Amino acid sequence: MTRKLNMRIWRGNSTDGSLKDVQVEANEGEVVLDVIHRVQATQMGDLAVRWNCKAGKCGSCSMEINGKPRLACMTQVSSFDEEETITVTPLRAFPVIKDLVTDVSFNYKKAMEIPAYAHPADLAPGEARMEQVDVERSQEFRKCIECFLCQDTCHVIRDHEENKKSFAGPRFFIRIAELDMHPLDTLRNRKHTAQEEHGLGMCNITKCCTEVCPEHIRITDNAIIPLKERVVDVKYDPIRWLGSKIGKREGIL
Amino acid sequence: MSGVFSATRAKISEKTLRTDRWWLQPAITVAVLVSFIIYSTIRAFEAKFYFAEPLISPFYSPCLTAACPTNGSLLGQPLGTVAIFGMAISPALFILVFPLGFRMTCYYYRKAYYRSFWQSPPACAVAEPHKTYTGETKAPLILQNGHRWFFMAGLVFNVLLTIDAVLAFRNSEGQWGHMSVGSLVLLTNATLLWLYSASCHTCRHTIGGRLKHFSKHPLRYKLWTWVSVLNHKHPTFAWISLIGVALSDIYVRAVSSGSITNFYFF
Numbered sequence: 001m002t003r004k005l006n007m008r009i010w011r012g013n014s015t016d017g018s019l020k021d022v023q024v025e026a027n028e029g030e031v032v033l034d035v036i037h038r039v040q041a042t043q044m045g046d047l048a049v050r051w052n053c054k055a056g057k058c059g060s061c062s063m064e065i066n067g068k069p070r071l072a073c074m075t076q077v078s079s080f081d082e083e084e085t086i087t088v089t090p091l092r093a094f095p096v097i098k099d100l101v102t103d104v105s106f107n108y109k110k111a112m113e114i115p116a117y118a119h120p121a122d123l124a125p126g127e128a129r130m131e132q133v134d135v136e137r138s139q140e141f142r143k144c145i146e147c148f149l150c151q152d153t154c155h156v157i158r159d160h161e162e163n164k165k166s167f168a169g170p171r172f173f174i175r176i177a178e179l180d181m182h183p184l185d186t187l188r189n190r191k192h193t194a195q196e197e198h199g200l201g202m203c204n205i206t207k208c209c210t211e212v213c214p215e216h217i218r219i220t221d222n223a224i225i226p227l228k229e230r231v232v233d234v235k236y237d238p239i240r241w242l243g244s245k246i247g248k249r250e251g252i253l
Numbered sequence: 254m255s256g257v258f259s260a261t262r263a264k265i266s267e268k269t270l271r272t273d274r275w276w277l278q279p280a281i282t283v284a285v286l287v288s289f290i291i292y293s294t295i296r297a298f299e300a301k302f303y304f305a306e307p308l309i310s311p312f313y314s315p316c317l318t319a320a321c322p323t324n325g326s327l328l329g330q331p332l333g334t335v336a337i338f339g340m341a342i343s344p345a346l347f348i349l350v351f352p353l354g355f356r357m358t359c360y361y362y363r364k365a366y367y368r369s370f371w372q373s374p375p376a377c378a379v380a381e382p383h384k385t386y387t388g389e390t391k392a393p394l395i396l397q398n399g400h401r402w403f404f405m406a407g408l409v410f411n412v413l414l415t416i417d418a419v420l421a422f423r424n425s426e427g428q429w430g431h432m433s434v435g436s437l438v439l440l441t442n443a444t445l446l447w448l449y450s451a452s453c454h455t456c457r458h459t460i461g462g463r464l465k466h467f468s469k470h471p472l473r474y475k476l477w478t479w480v481s482v483l484n485h486k487h488p489t490f491a492w493i494s495l496i497g498v499a500l501s502d503i504y505v506r507a508v509s510s511g512s513i514t515n516f517y518f519f
Binding site: 010012014016017018019064066067068069084087089090092093094095096102131133134137152153155156158159160161162163181182183199201202203204205206207208211212220221225226228229230231232233235236237 | 255256257259260261262263264265269270271272273360363364367368373374377378379380381383385386387388389390394395398399400401454455457458462463465466467468474484485
């Protein structure tokens with residue numbers, strides 16, 4: 001069944017732009033990305049939109065649909081009321097390039113600031129052995145498709161541009177948590193750097209990152225809060241700090 | 254201009270383009286928390302109608318001053334008589350800081366009141382009104398890192414309130430083997446408080462979350478998996494245990510003031 005869909009699509013660049021009204025046909029089962037492509041093919045030939053897999057796995061078509069950060073390829077048109085106008089804008093936490101395409105290079109710079117996995121020096125490649133129970137926590141975080149919707153919705157940088165230099169964001173907190181929980185990672189100061197260099201203390205755990213994650217990673221409960229507790233172990237808990245110094249406490253490092 | 258109105262970002266004049274009722278959840282949170290704060294403040298200063306043998310209000314247990322009834326003072330009356338300008342200080346004021354601190358620093362309540370009271374942010378993808386933001390990096394919010402100390406204090410209170418619930422299985426003459434509506438009220442309250450504490454993120458971390466090698470600690474791993482299941486329900490336990498405390502106090506007050514009679518099943 002085909003229906004007419006009223007849309008508002010943001011058109012512009014870094015200097016100017018506005019929402020443009022458009023009416024487009026939508027077929028049963030289609031997603032928002034489908035109708036954006038139809039608009040591009042029939043009415044706005046120069047509409048810029050980033051996409052790739054159309055299966056919710058590449059993280060390219062991140063945008064804001066009716067004000068919510070979402071993947072356009074995973075948002076069913078049928079999830080909106082028939083008379084509802086669908087408003088589509090680029091991600092509002094990042095610099096806009098053109099139309100629905102933003103410059104997300106901030107995230108790649110932050111990724112480079114996080115030290116990689118540090119393999120034990122006495123373990124040759126191929127000799128590493130890990131129990132499943134030791135790695136399954138981290139495996140949840142490996143589902144991340146780097147759509148950066150969590151980064152976009154995080155008010156620490158969305159509402160405060162000045163915080164970008166000192167705040168890595170939820171996507172990279174799950175990366176740090178993944179490495180800190182890794183049974184073989186030998187880098188010892190991840191907790192300190194998470195707090196002092198990557199801005200973990202800026203997070204006030206309002207869980208928006210978890211709400212928008214298309215992979216349903218429990219970012220706040222399983223990564224950020226455990227990481228905050230690990231930071232407390234080494235920075236704000238004198239008993240555990242003392243215990244670690246005299247070697248009586250296991251598992252902190 | 255900062256935030257979503259920064260120079261390089263898409264020029265959109267609205268703070269949010271959300272069309273759903275994003276304001277409803279913070280509004281409900283404010284309504285419930287303000288109601289609880291007003292009620293608990295009144296009750297904390299009221300300093301009467303908190304004990305009706307064998308029931309004691311959770312707002313007043315342990316009752317530590319000389320103003321407390323002797324058989325309602327689980328830990329004795331070590332604080333003696335405490336007065337300012339001749340006015341006795343309510344026994345509740347000496348203890349409520351601990352459960353209050355536990356809830357104030359709770360990871361779930363932080364989300365709730367940062368969103369609803371401080372509007373930081375009011376809802377996801379809704380611009381907050383503040384010009385600057387430092388999160389929990391500076392005083393006083395850096396003290397949120399002390400949640401584990403309040404968690405431990407909360408466990409002590411859970412033990413004491415559980416003892417209160419057990420003691421409530423007596424009649425008003427102190428004889429064992431009786432059960433009243435009040436017994437069930439205090440027992441339910443203690444159970445909800447244990448569920449709230451057991452589902453706490455700090456509990457999850459302490460019991461096993463801090464480990465790097467679960468395989469070397471199978472018992473702690475098993476406990477961690479159980480606490481993780483409860484942890485999913487932490488917001489639910491946070492709300493119903495809060496309401497449970499208030500309802501328990503309302504019941505004890507009603508019995509103590511003579512408004513109702515504590516009905517005994519046997």
